[in-house]
Amino acid sequence: QSALTQPASVSGSPGQSITISCTGTSSDVGGYNYVSWYQQHPGKAPKLMIYDVSKRPSGVSNRFSGSKSGNTASLTISGLQAEDDADYYCSSYTISRSFVFGTGTKVTVL
């Protein structure tokens, strides 16, 4: 199972909006509404930010939103803040009854 494709880095100024893409296949992203997104700060465990493509867990800021079109999912962070500076990973359930993560995106708040 190949990793989902994400851009290596995305940057933005405080207050701006950025979008991270996550491209898979019809066997994972395109085949299920089971895309999730995780934020990871250095040396820390990942934190769930979005599940089921666009749902936010309790306690996650509404500045984070998710969507999907075909084999590509997206995470949008609006009103960028310094604390959003982190690595972000997408994940999808797959036809093989497994999970696959994305290659990861480093978000830099300028």
Next chain:
Amino acid sequence: EVQLVESGGGLVQPGGSLRLSCAASGFTVSSNYMNWVRQAPGKGLEWVSIIYSGGSTYYADSVKGRFTISRDNSKNTLYLQMNSLRAEDTAVYYCARETSYCSGGSCSFFRSFDYWGQGTLVTVSS
């Protein structure tokens, strides 16, 4: 409060074995879908294995036949037995609970990971 605490990591020679533990509190391991996810140094996340509440298990192709996921219901603990270890297995190993919502004795699972442990480092090197 939900908490996951991994242990058992360390330095092991290629071809060796190691067993990781993940002690859970605040919920029942056997009633949930539990996973292991790993992260090689400076690299991305890689899903390793899942054990369902019914006991079914699945593995990533990279570890199939070498790793075994299990649980001890009396200790509310998840395990990962790792055999025939290779240099490429070097990583921080996280246990993670699948996102769930339970009501009236029935649970729905959401194919994502809402609680993670702090991770335990496994280094395979001679």
